[in-house]
Amino acid sequence: MEKRIYPAPPQQVYLFGTCLIDLFVPEAGMDALRLLEQAGVAVDFPMGQSCCGQPAYTSGNEASARTVAAAQMALFQEDWPIVVPSGSCAGMMRHHWPKLFAADPVLGPRAKVLAERTFELTEFLVEVLKVDFAALHAQSTVAPPPIKVALHTSCSARREMGTRSHGLALLRALPGVELVEQKNEAECCGFGGVFSLKHPDISGAMVADKTAAIEASGCDQLVSADAGCLCNIGHAAEHQGRALKVEHLASFVARRLRGEAQS
Amino acid sequence: MSTQTTTQPLQFHPSADFKNRSREALADTKLRQNFRGAMDFLRGKRSAQFPDENELENLRDLGEAVRKHALRNLPQLLEKLETQLTANGVQVHWAETAEEANAIIHGIAVGRGAKSVIKGKSMASEEIELNDYLGERGITCVESDMGEYVVQLAHEKPSHIVMPAIHKTKGDIAELFHEEIPDTPYTEDVDELIQIGRKTLRQMFVDADIGLSGVNFAIAETGTLWLVENEGNGRLSTTIPNTHIAIMGIEKVVEKLEQVIPLASLLTRSATGQAITTYFNLISGPRRPGELDGPREVHLVLLDNGRSQAFEDAELRATLQCIRCGACMNHCPVYARLGGHAYGTVYPGPIGQIISPHLLGLDDTRDLPTASSLCGACAEVCPVRIPIPQLLIRLRTEAQRNPGEAVAHRLKGQGASYSLGEQLVWKFWTGAYAHPSLHRIFRWLATRLRAFAPKQQMGWTRFRTPLQPAERSLHDLMAERKGNRL
Ligand code: SF4
Numbered sequence: 001m002e003k004r005i006y007p008a009p010p011q012q013v014y015l016f017g018t019c020l021i022d023l024f025v026p027e028a029g030m031d032a033l034r035l036l037e038q039a040g041v042a043v044d045f046p047m048g049q050s051c052c053g054q055p056a057y058t059s060g061n062e063a064s065a066r067t068v069a070a071a072q073m074a075l076f077q078e079d080w081p082i083v084v085p086s087g088s089c090a091g092m093m094r095h096h097w098p099k100l101f102a103a104d105p106v107l108g109p110r111a112k113v114l115a116e117r118t119f120e121l122t123e124f125l126v127e128v129l130k131v132d133f134a135a136l137h138a139q140s141t142v143a144p145p146p147i148k149v150a151l152h153t154s155c156s157a158r159r160e161m162g163t164r165s166h167g168l169a170l171l172r173a174l175p176g177v178e179l180v181e182q183k184n185e186a187e188c189c190g191f192g193g194v195f196s197l198k199h200p201d202i203s204g205a206m207v208a209d210k211t212a213a214i215e216a217s218g219c220d221q222l223v224s225a226d227a228g229c230l231c232n233i234g235h236a237a238e239h240q241g242r243a244l245k246v247e248h249l250a251s252f253v254a255r256r257l258r259g260e261a262q263s
Numbered sequence: 264m265s266t267q268t269t270t271q272p273l274q275f276h277p278s279a280d281f282k283n284r285s286r287e288a289l290a291d292t293k294l295r296q297n298f299r300g301a302m303d304f305l306r307g308k309r310s311a312q313f314p315d316e317n318e319l320e321n322l323r324d325l326g327e328a329v330r331k332h333a334l335r336n337l338p339q340l341l342e343k344l345e346t347q348l349t350a351n352g353v354q355v356h357w358a359e360t361a362e363e364a365n366a367i368i369h370g371i372a373v374g375r376g377a378k379s380v381i382k383g384k385s386m387a388s389e390e391i392e393l394n395d396y397l398g399e400r401g402i403t404c405v406e407s408d409m410g411e412y413v414v415q416l417a418h419e420k421p422s423h424i425v426m427p428a429i430h431k432t433k434g435d436i437a438e439l440f441h442e443e444i445p446d447t448p449y450t451e452d453v454d455e456l457i458q459i460g461r462k463t464l465r466q467m468f469v470d471a472d473i474g475l476s477g478v479n480f481a482i483a484e485t486g487t488l489w490l491v492e493n494e495g496n497g498r499l500s501t502t503i504p505n506t507h508i509a510i511m512g513i514e515k516v517v518e519k520l521e522q523v524i525p526l527a528s529l530l531t532r533s534a535t536g537q538a539i540t541t542y543f544n545l546i547s548g549p550r551r552p553g554e555l556d557g558p559r560e561v562h563l564v565l566l567d568n569g570r571s572q573a574f575e576d577a578e579l580r581a582t583l584q585c586i587r588c589g590a591c592m593n594h595c596p597v598y599a600r601l602g603g604h605a606y607g608t609v610y611p612g613p614i615g616q617i618i619s620p621h622l623l624g625l626d627d628t629r630d631l632p633t634a635s636s637l638c639g640a641c642a643e644v645c646p647v648r649i650p651i652p653q654l655l656i657r658l659r660t661e662a663q664r665n666p667g668e669a670v671a672h673r674l675k676g677q678g679a680s681y682s683l684g685e686q687l688v689w690k691f692w693t694g695a696y697a698h699p700s701l702h703r704i705f706r707w708l709a710t711r712l713r714a715f716a717p718k719q720q721m722g723w724t725r726f727r728t729p730l731q732p733a734e735r736s737l738h739d740l741m742a743e744r745k746g747n748r749l
Binding site for chain 1: 282285286289596597600601630632633634635636637638639640642643656658659660661662663664680689690692693695696697698699702706709710721722723724725726727728729730731732733735736737738739740741742744
């Protein structure tokens with residue numbers, strides 16, 4: 001689906017927190033909210049939300065995916081953008097909800113409308129709101145120490161949503177943040193939802209290469225705008241005994257704007 | 264010489280063993296290094312061919328349109344192809360199954376009293392396991408493509424659809440030639456190795472009764488078979504022996520000659536990173552009266568072997584757009600780590616994962632559609648824009664479907680992965696995530712009982728520390744914030 005074009009920045013948005021952030025990285029959801037509010041947008045977090053349905057969808061359980069997705073679709077009644085701090089879940093909502101409900105005369109058109117209104121967080125901040133992060137940063141009283149970060153862009157963010165450029169733009173706008181390159185950066189970290197459970201050996205080999213490449217980049221920490229990749233890379237690094245710190249991009253940016261060093 | 268033996272031991276295990284084989288492949292560090300190096304090299308070669316992103320995207324649009332157009336008109340185009348080829352003097356045969364295709368080729372060979380077949384590269388002939396079929400019936404097949412020759416000499420199977428011996432290092436090949444070809448000194452010099460192979464094969468072209476080849480594109484309007492190659496072996500196989508038999512999947516037809524131009528460009532650039540291959544063979548019939556060379560008869564075997572199942576489904580039909588360039592496997596993070604043999608199918612990698620279920624049924628291939636993180640690297644490079652991840656999800660859906668469910672278009676092996684246990688998990692999940700009140704209880708339990716999160720979490724904890732829910736969920740934090748504000 002094509003995304004909607006907003007001639008003027010919207011004043012109010014919905015935040016869809018995603019199931020992984022909800023249970024495992026809740027601070028990232030709060031930081032997404034803080035960033036949106038700092039950009040002058042009012043945020044509504046519908047308390048009935050849970051999950052976009054992607055785990056069921058990609059594992060071949062369409063009916064379950066439809067039931068769970070339909071429950072979310074009922075929550076976004078106002079014509080506001082839906083901001084999602086995950087390329088993967090935003091991709092599900094923008095590109096797969098319309099397919100999932102294509103045959104449904106009521107939910108089909110509804111899914112299309114919601115798809116057009118769905119944005120990944122960095123995409124929304126950079127492209128729709130055109131937030132001047134350098135200016136926001138300048139308002140902070142303390143300047144955080146310089147830091148080297150490696151960015152991991154999830155496969156859905158990179159290929160389905162095209163939001164790698166937004167993540168990069170955001171990080172580049174922050175003073176004191178140096179982006180370092182990693183080998184085979186465009187390659188998948190091996191998470192893939194159920195893939196990591198159904199083919200643990202292949203997934204494990206992929207994430208082992210990923211953590212090695214990130215560590216070799218010489219970064220102080222890794223940031224990513226997707227909680228799935230973060231859990232995969234972070235927990236694998238911990239298992240391997242690597243001192244690699246991973247953080248959601250929203251939390252990293254929020255922290256820099258607060259003038260904090262590494263958390 | 265070992266290629267003279269009539270039967271080849273099959274080295275493919277049932278594809279149901281995928282998980283075990285992938286584990287073995289991952290443990291083989293030499294194999295992993297070989298593939299990683301080879302894939303990085305091929306990725307680089309391809310991207311050097313497409314410096315202009317716009318040109319690439321336009322060409323892909325065109326390639327996709329040509330293939331879609333051909334598939335929309337597939338039955339008519341195949342009939343037209345048959346008519347044109349027949350008018351050109353080519354004998355056309357239809358094979359619904361691998362067995363039928365083998366029998367047709369065997370019949371032609373027997374009719375000509377043939378004892379030997381020289382083969383240009385053909386994945387369709389690999390698919391029907393022609394070498395074994397003919398070998399068991401006393402007819403020797405010799406592969407003349409250098410990669411295929413190496414694989415045959417080693418009694419193996421191709422590990423890649425474009426570069427069959429890509430899993431072998433030059434050291435492996437040096438050793439193989441030294442051991443298998445009489446009077447061959449050990450050398451790791453690539454040029455020397457190629458010369459050894461060429462010299463050995465030369466006489467076989469002359470001696471062979473039949474030349475067999477694949478087809479890259481068949482042009483309906485003109486009745487032309489288009490064959491792309493680099494070594495000249497394809498030309499020799501299709502011109503020296505008195506009989507030339509070509510074999511192709513039914514999907515390879517395109518309507519017009521000019522429509523092949525973008526496809527051929529996409530094919531060579533995506534496959535080997537070449538702007539053009541050394542040879543383009545356009546075959547439009549046997550030797551005509553007065554001509555001094557060329558085969559006296561030409562046959563084309565049109566192979567279905569499960570392709571109709573994909574054709575009949577509006578979504579899965581895209582599978583047949585494929586032009587077999589291999590770019591999807593070159594860019595696949597799973598293939599790069601496993602190599603081709605682990606898949607256990609003739610077509611490995613992403614294309615194999617979406618086509619094999621049609622050729623073999625989902626029962627035998629059930630682990631292939633799930634062996635992907637759906638990262639989309641394949642679809643990103645596919646020159647004809649096959650939505651491979653989307654097709655994988657669809658195949659997963661058909662494998663998960665209740666075997667008893669009546670659907671409009673039933674796939675062979677529907678429900679191959681259906682399990683009551685897994686269904687129960689999804690029922691529970693759906694309940695917990697579709698009802699806000701139940702989700703609240705679920706969140707409450709998950710966060711309050713976080714200390715009891717299992718230390719072993721299926722495959723996850725083999726390579727990672729366990730996941731543990733946060734002390735308070737995002738919902739809790741949001742509720743608190745709302746409370747503060749009120
Ligand atoms: S699926 Fe696409 S990339 Fe893969 S072999 Fe076929 S044409 Fe090439």
